[in-house]
Amino acid sequence: MSQINTAADQPVPLDGSSFKNSGDLVVEMFQYQRDRAMEKRNGTGTDPVKMFFKVKAQEFLDELAARYALGFTTDRPFAERLVWFWSNHFVVSAQNPRAITFVGAFEREAIRPHITGKFEDMVLAAASHPAMLLYLDNAQSIGPHSRAGEFAGKGLNENLGRELMELYTLGVDGGYTQDDVIAMAKILTGWSLSRNGENNGFAYYDNRHEPGDVTLRGRTYPPTLDGGIAAIKDVAHDPATARHIAHKMAIHFIADEPPAESVARLEKVFKETGGDLHALAHAIVEDPNAWKPGPGKMRTPVEYVTAGYRLLDLPKGDNTDKQVRGALAATRLMGQTPLAPPAPKGWPDTSDAWSGPDAVLTRIEWAQQVGQRMPATLDSAAVAEMGVGPLLRPSTKTAMAQAESQPDALALLLSSPEFQRR
Amino acid sequence: MTTRRSILQTMAAAGALSLWDTPIRYAFANVPTDRRFVVVILRGALDGLAIVPPHGDKDYASTRGVLALSTSGTNPLHDLDGFFGLHPSLTNVKAMYDAKEAAIFHNICSPYRDRSHFDGQNVLETGGTGPHVLQDGWLNRALTPMGLADGQHALAVAQTPPLLLSGPARATSWMPETLPAPTEAFLARVRRMYASDPVLAASLSSAMELQTQAHAAMDDPAMKKPGAGAGYADLTPLFSGGGKLLAAADGPRVAVFDAGGWDTHFNQGAGDGQLARRLQALDQGLDTLKTSLGPAWSKTTVVLATEFGRTVHPNGSNGTDHGTGGAALLLGGAVKGGAVHAEWTGLSASALQDGRDQPPRTDLRALFKGLLAEQMGVPVSALNAAVFPDSGAVKPLSGLIRA
Numbered sequence: 001m002s003q004i005n006t007a008a009d010q011p012v013p014l015d016g017s018s019f020k021n022s023g024d025l026v027v028e029m030f031q032y033q034r035d036r037a038m039e040k041r042n043g044t045g046t047d048p049v050k051m052f053f054k055v056k057a058q059e060f061l062d063e064l065a066a067r068y069a070l071g072f073t074t075d076r077p078f079a080e081r082l083v084w085f086w087s088n089h090f091v092v093s094a095q096n097p098r099a100i101t102f103v104g105a106f107e108r109e110a111i112r113p114h115i116t117g118k119f120e121d122m123v124l125a126a127a128s129h130p131a132m133l134l135y136l137d138n139a140q141s142i143g144p145h146s147r148a149g150e151f152a153g154k155g156l157n158e159n160l161g162r163e164l165m166e167l168y169t170l171g172v173d174g175g176y177t178q179d180d181v182i183a184m185a186k187i188l189t190g191w192s193l194s195r196n197g198e199n200n201g202f203a204y205y206d207n208r209h210e211p212g213d214v215t216l217r218g219r220t221y222p223p224t225l226d227g228g229i230a231a232i233k234d235v236a237h238d239p240a241t242a243r244h245i246a247h248k249m250a251i252h253f254i255a256d257e258p259p260a261e262s263v264a265r266l267e268k269v270f271k272e273t274g275g276d277l278h279a280l281a282h283a284i285v286e287d288p289n290a291w292k293p294g295p296g297k298m299r300t301p302v303e304y305v306t307a308g309y310r311l312l313d314l315p316k317g318d319n320t321d322k323q324v325r326g327a328l329a330a331t332r333l334m335g336q337t338p339l340a341p342p343a344p345k346g347w348p349d350t351s352d353a354w355s356g357p358d359a360v361l362t363r364i365e366w367a368q369q370v371g372q373r374m375p376a377t378l379d380s381a382a383v384a385e386m387g388v389g390p391l392l393r394p395s396t397k398t399a400m401a402q403a404e405s406q407p408d409a410l411a412l413l414l415s416s417p418e419f420q421r422r
Numbered sequence: 423m424t425t426r427r428s429i430l431q432t433m434a435a436a437g438a439l440s441l442w443d444t445p446i447r448y449a450f451a452n453v454p455t456d457r458r459f460v461v462v463i464l465r466g467a468l469d470g471l472a473i474v475p476p477h478g479d480k481d482y483a484s485t486r487g488v489l490a491l492s493t494s495g496t497n498p499l500h501d502l503d504g505f506f507g508l509h510p511s512l513t514n515v516k517a518m519y520d521a522k523e524a525a526i527f528h529n530i531c532s533p534y535r536d537r538s539h540f541d542g543q544n545v546l547e548t549g550g551t552g553p554h555v556l557q558d559g560w561l562n563r564a565l566t567p568m569g570l571a572d573g574q575h576a577l578a579v580a581q582t583p584p585l586l587l588s589g590p591a592r593a594t595s596w597m598p599e600t601l602p603a604p605t606e607a608f609l610a611r612v613r614r615m616y617a618s619d620p621v622l623a624a625s626l627s628s629a630m631e632l633q634t635q636a637h638a639a640m641d642d643p644a645m646k647k648p649g650a651g652a653g654y655a656d657l658t659p660l661f662s663g664g665g666k667l668l669a670a671a672d673g674p675r676v677a678v679f680d681a682g683g684w685d686t687h688f689n690q691g692a693g694d695g696q697l698a699r700r701l702q703a704l705d706q707g708l709d710t711l712k713t714s715l716g717p718a719w720s721k722t723t724v725v726l727a728t729e730f731g732r733t734v735h736p737n738g739s740n741g742t743d744h745g746t747g748g749a750a751l752l753l754g755g756a757v758k759g760g761a762v763h764a765e766w767t768g769l770s771a772s773a774l775q776d777g778r779d780q781p782p783r784t785d786l787r788a789l790f791k792g793l794l795a796e797q798m799g800v801p802v803s804a805l806n807a808a809v810f811p812d813s814g815a816v817k818p819l820s821g822l823i824r825a
Contacts, residue, residue: 098688137687140739155738159687162537162744172538172553178776181537295619333601335581342682343466345540355621356582356595357629364612364626365601399615408608415612417619 003076004281008083008112011066014321019063022105022130023197029101030195056101060094063104064338065324071302072309072324082115082281083107084302085252087339088347090126090168092135094340102131102201103339109200119245119275120236127164127232130193130201136160136344143189143210156210161185163344169235171244180217186210187221187228204228242270245280248349253284256297256350262289296421298351301334303422304363308370308414311387330366335359351421364415371411380409391418453675454569457721457756458668459798460677460711461561463586464704464728465543466684470748470780471734472697473512474526474762478505481769487736489692497693502526506762510693511701514709518753519760525752525822527789528764531730531782537744539685542729547586549787549810558589560809561676564794565591567804570675573628577674579664587678594628594674596667598659632667657681657707665714668722676798681707684728687741708753720755723797723823725789731780734769747780750789756797758824785816792819 013019020028035048071080087107094100110129114122126132133139141157142149149155161184166172176184190209193201204225213220214227219234221227235241246266250258266283273279284290299307305327309315315323331337335354341347348354380400384392396416403409413419475491476482477499483490491499491509499507500516506526508516518524534545534553541553549560565571573592578584580595587593604612609630616623660679667673683700690697712719731748752759765783767773775781787810794800794809795818806814 137739137741140688142738144738149738157687157737157739157741158743166538166540172536172541178537298621330601343539343685351621352588353582355625356578356580357625357632358595358597359581360622360625361629362581362597362601364609365604368604368608369601393615393618395615395618399611403611404607408611411604411608412611412615416615417622420622 003078004082004116004278006116008079008115009070009074009076010108010112011063011070013062013066014069014324019066019104019108022102022109022201023194023199025101025105025197026130026193026195026201027197029193053097053100060100060103060339061325061328063107064328065321067104067107067338068302068306068327069315069320069324071306072314072327077310078281078285079115081253081303082277083112084338085249086111086115086122088341088349089248090122090132091341091344091346092129092131092339093342093344094337095342096135099131099135102129102134106131107339114277116278116281117276119241119270119277120233122277123164123168123236124229124232126168127160127188128191128202132160133192133202136163138188139192141185141189142208143186145211146189146209147207148205149208149210156182156185156189158182158185161188164188164232165235167344169244170238170240171247174238174240174244176217183214183216184231186214187216187231190225191228236275239271242267242275245275246270249280249284252349254287254290256352259289262287295417298354298420299422300347300349300354301331301336301359301363302338304334304420305331305366307419307422308367311383311414311419312370312374312410314370334362334366355420360420363420364411367414368408368411370414371407371409374407374410376406378406378410380406380413383410384413388413388416388418392416393418453575453672455675455798456718457797458675458677458715458718458723458754459793460668460679460722460724460754461586462679462681462708462724462726463543463546463584464684464726465539465680465682466728467539467542467730467732467744468684468728468748469686469690469697469732469742470528470530470728471731472686472690472692473509473701473751474528474749475499475507475509476505476528476766476769477501477507479766479769485734485769488740489690489736489742491692495693497698499693502762506764509698509701511698512705514705514712515751515753518708518712522760523753523755523757524759525757526762526764527750527752527784528762529747529766529781529783530750530764530786530789531747531784532786534730535746535782537730537746539729539744544585546727546729546786547584549790549813551812556811559584559586560790561586561678562589562591562593564798564800564804564809565593565676567800567809568676568794568798573624574631575674576676577632577664577667578678578680579660580678580680584678584680587676592624592628594632596629596632596663598663657703658710661707661711662714665711669715669718679707686732687737687743688739690736690741712753722754723756723793724751724753725793726751726753727786727789733778734774734780735778745779746775747782750786752789752793752822756823758821763819784819787813787816788819789822791816792822794818796820796823 032052039048074080092099092103092106094103106129110125136159137157138160142154144155158181162181165176190205194203209223211223216231221231246263250263254262269279269283336347399412400409493501497510499510501507532545533551534542544553547559548556550556565576571591576593578587578595581597583593583595664677668677686697727750731745732742733745737743791805
């Protein structure tokens, strides 16, 4: 599996320029806030709010387009699958107007470098990233007894403290109480954004940190940045985390209801390697249950559209930009906008979430539209042979043979059960 | 009884599907009821004290702080009875209340007592006593006793039915379409290809039947998907389209809408701001639903519920964190409205759940059970067994629906 020997590749904007890092984006955001304050005072006639979000929405779509383009052409598709998995685990959603600015950068900076690294590093990168600190409101969480808290009368916000344990590490049944949620929220006070963009946009403010040692799940941590890092590392290495991550990976990569032995194997690898994600990725590929024949999982809309484009060698020709953006629009209609799920839990990861009536009909409509755009001379039987090979069902072959045209046959191939599933 | 579905099944068995190449004509089975029951799931934990402010409570203004609403000033709340009010954004709901078509429930919550959104929604939708105790949705399990389990009379306004409507009984789903519709001939071939994949086959046939009905019922620009900019925020296309489907004489009788965006941890706002805007979208959507239903509104009950409430006091960033008790709304021409139902225990520190949350004094299942019984005629025996197992001690609320 040479595909996963290094960090994931980085997407490149379709126009060949380069993306901004979070440090620059933080500076832009604070500049925007100053512009907005100025506009409120002086009424200069511009609308900084509207302009800022227009630009940011476009930047987000540009990030997504680059991500799709990489998925269509990469020679390391499994590395991309890992990126998609982890980005749907450590969720920051572009549906949140404060996070949208940083969502693309989050995946590039907190997820891609770590897909074959240590889990604890990914947790720390995610929890300290401006995107996460804004999305789950920690940037504004202030220790009520800290200097800043007493001065401004501000206090805790539990959001990141809770989701860090419930969703990202221990799991909802991983053994923590409401007091632990408050303890984790206290531990994370002062984790916020750097005003000048230094340190890739992250800063720790001691004057916002809740004073005094904090006890979390029986362990005591000092009121410092290092104390917080130690607490996060502890939950990242907890046996409950090993179980939670093993289960989640098995659901994604093996089956909606994964065999217990597969989960146990992954859990063991997690524990024995201290959360080595490279070892976990290998364990998935080597799991015989991941290769069992039979009706597989429904592809998510992004996986489905990506598989279709890879099958047909798209995008190609002179309007590749439009083709990439068309793929993005299609997955939205099928119910999924990557990096923009409705809640921090991420997009669902089981077949039934993507196989409802409207979703299935939309996929067929898309398949027909894509088929019609392919040259009428394309040999659909050869495409099927090459792209689906021995998994092609006789009923699909028959339907394709009876199709009105080659584009119709391709559309049938894209609509077929074996192509909807993986 | 011969229905289009049974004809199709016979044809599929005989391998004679050529009729699919002719335009689909629709022959519905007789629908066993003309009553409509709609559930709106408010995902994200809607703040009950924001939508239904108890402005007459002596502790209201002091506990709510920056989030407190007032009967005076800019954006005054809508007073209901001198004690409870409605959020300023809920103008249309207020009009329904005045017309005795809206009832309000406070200090209400599912039996879930922790504070995870996702487990909380699981309990709300499955109707179980705890998260993941049950695998399917209570509304799905209620379809069989309602006689609506044939796949065409229960509708999710979503790409895929949410857990609430998932389970052994069949339901369909619908969203405004934008891709060009494939030809009947093409769909006939796809359908044949799906014969060996029961999941895809069932979804496709359900979608096609509804799509045909949608085309017939509403040749209307309002049915188009919202523009790229509107997407998430604008709920009117969903409520307009769903309402029109529900209005059809032989259309769905049960529907589920999903409206998220209530997880207001940060700068929640009071009379204006983030939550006020979201509530305005919801209020608009509900008015659209009423309009789209037309005369069928008089036979309709709409219940709006969320997974749990939020903390009574603002948090450190002028928002609220996850709580316990909250509010639920009941709307519709069939509703016996014009009242607030609450076992109100005040907002003093000692009255709060865990010293921070609204107390859960009424079980949401009691409301759901009462509605299923009075609006849809589900027998109590079914409510206590199949629909809400282990809920015998939770008595259905009564007097919810006009006789």
